[in-house]
Amino acid sequence: MVKCFEVNQLSMKFQRNLDCEIVDFTILEPDWKKLSFLLANRVIEIHSQAGFYYKVRVPRFGREMLLHRSTSELYVCGEGEEVYRLNMEYGKFMAPLLTKSGAGGGNNCLAVNPINQLVAFGGEGGVVEAWDPRDLSRNKAAGTLKIGAEITAMSFDSKDGLNLTVGTGSGQVLVYDIRSSKPYAIKEQGYGLPIRSAKMHRDGEHVISCDAKSIKAWSRSETSKNLFAVEPKTDVNHLCLVGGSGLVIAAAETSRVLSYYVPALGLAPKWCSFLDNFTEELEEGSSKTGNSTVYENYRFVTMDELKKLNMEHIVGTNLVRGYMHGYFMDLRLWRKAQEAAEPFAYEQYRKQKIKEKIEEERSSRIATPQRSKKVKVNQRVIDEALKKAQKKKGGAAKAATAVVTDDRFKAMFEEDVFKVDQEDARYRKLHPQDETPAVDEGDVDSDLELEDEEDIPDPMQLLREDARGLRADMDSSEDESEVEGSAHEERSRPISQPRLYGIKAETLGSKPDNTSAVRIAKGIKTSASRRESSRRKRESRMTLGERVKPQ
Structure with missing residues (x-):
């Protein structure tokens, strides 16, 4: 199966099915209208715009095919030492070329120099042969280059034609100047697999090579570093560079065509210029998030840091870049x-992390209540801040006590100018929830002094007032013995405050002395009071008529 895509529309133009597997194909004209296919059954099929046009069989199984446009000959290399030439102008085979590069198994690849039109062949013989198609009468190569290993891929530099890239079966890529027999650049692909494609970019500096497992781009002047390296999930068969752009297309063992855009190689082609916009947006996003990969393998150091590391002697060498x-x-x-x-x-870092972990675990426990810090003024502010901190955790607790620990607010608790007067009318209006204002120590002392200055009332005066208007509350059901018992209980029980009893003055017969009055004021019953109590009990059992009955 072959598929043709229209890049201007970014869609498939047509699809054709063939009778056999396609080994290689080439385009015979600048557009897609004339195609040539090398099939696995030793057949070359020629297709036109309408479809299949003509087919011809080659003597041996072919491996690669290429059109030499100056002579209109189709070169086919494969098994054996011969390279077959199919002349597209006459429509017949020309005399084959007998090569030494195919000795031992055949030729694997071929390439045409874009400047001098020399045709180079490489194969299992470990030799690169260059033939001049303008003079084939000698039946001899114009030049040879010994590689020493099987050659599986080969291409010329499209810029000047002086550089030749050779891929070997052992996984190496060699770059030669055709005027020298020694390579000036050697690159290990890394897997030890045969190189399937090795091409030079038009910038004249980078080489893109691939084997079945990986695709790598690297510089000819510095082969140890890769510009990029990709490992597809499926085996790679061939590479294609889209002109001098940064777009790399790969044919792999999958139904989809693999494509990679590398801005470092060049701009995107005109028909997919939107790729440049995508990469610019990605770069802007990475710069905003700080994910810049330009210097990810480097660290910026100052001269002072170099002195601390005892590395100031490397300044001026290639180990540091100013x-x-x-x-x-x-x-x-x-x-x-x-x-x-x-x-x-x-070790210090480890101890610090352990310490931070312990502190974090301690902070999660129930903390003991903190004592208020004694200050000169505004003590209530500190008390409220500590209460809030005990209810909160973490950063909220620190924020609640910030006003206490911050030195900027130190004067607020030391100078009387910042004292909050909680008795002020404006303060009470703004803080109606504060029902009990704080009392200073000076106010407490003054209250005590006032209490000391007050006169203690006279017990006799209290006794006279009670005798006039106080109503005695006594149980009428108790007898005199119970009265004696209650009096005894009153004596044995601690008295929290004085108990006063009202006594009629005429029942006493005479004015009580100060001693009796004091005893009554203290709550101790005298004999006269007991007699009066008995009389009141008797009267309480009488009816109203008996009470008013004259004696």
């Missing part, structure tokens, strides 16, 4: 220097 008021230092080197300068830094 930037603004300091330097960028490799993160791994900085960590090693930090461990050497402070070998116990981790």
Whole structure:
């Protein structure tokens, strides 16, 4: 099956089914209207805009196919040492080329130099042969290059044609200058699998290579670092670079075409320019969140920090890069220097974390109530702040006691100017909930002094007042013996306050002396009072007529 996509519409244009698996294909014209397919059954099919047009069989199974446009010949390499040439102008096979690169198993790949039109072949013989199609009468290669390993991928630099990229079956990518027999750049793909595609970017600096497991882009001048590395979930078969843009398309063992956009390689193609807008938005988002990956492997240090690490001698070397008021230092080197300068830094960090954990657990327990701090003025403010702090937890408790612990409010509790007068009418109006205003110590002392100055009333005066208007409340059912018992109980029981009894003056026969009055004031009954009590009991049992009956 083959699918053709219209990039301007970002959709599939058509789809065709073939009778056999496609090994390779090439486009015969600048547009898509004429195509050539190399099939697994040794057949080359030619398709036009309408569909299938013509097919021809090659002597051996082919592995790769390429069109040489200057001579209109279709080169097919595969099993054996021969490279077959199908002339598209005459419609027939030309004499094959006998190569040494295919000795031992055949040729795996071929490439055309865009400048001098030389055709290069590479295969299991470990040799790259370059043939000049303008003079094939000698039946001999124009030049050879010994690689020493099976060659599985090959391409020329499209910029000047002086650089040749060769991929080997052992997982290496070699970059040659065609004027030299030694590679100036060697890259290990990493998996040890045969290289399936190796192409040079038009910027003249980067190489994109792939095997079945990974796709990598790297610089020819610095092969140890990758510009990007991708490991698809399925095996990769081929790579395609879209001109000099940053778009890389990969054909893999999946129904979908894999595509990757790398802004560092170049801008997006015109037909998908929206990719540039997407990347700009992503960069803006990363800059806002602080997730910048430009210097993720470096740490910024100042000269003072370098002196603390005893690393000031590296200034001026390639280990640090000067930037603004300091330097960028490799993160791994900085960590090693930090461990050497402070070998116990981790232990201190660990102890600090343990201490913070213990403090956090302690704060969750029930805390004992804090005592109020004694201050000169506004004691009530501190008491209320501590009560609020005991009801809250964490940051809320700290905020409640901030006014007490903050030195900025120190004068509020020391100077009389800031004293809050809770007796003031305006304060009571703004704080109606404060029903019992605080009493100062001076006010308490003054009240005591007033109590001391008051005159104690005379017991005789109290006795006379009670005799006039106080009504005695006595139980009429008790007899005299009970009265004696109650008097005894009154003597043995502690008296909380004086009990006064009203006595008629005429029943006493004479004016009581001061001693009797004092005894009565203290709540102790005399003989006269007992007699009067007995008389009142008798009268309480009488009727009204008996009471008013004359004696």
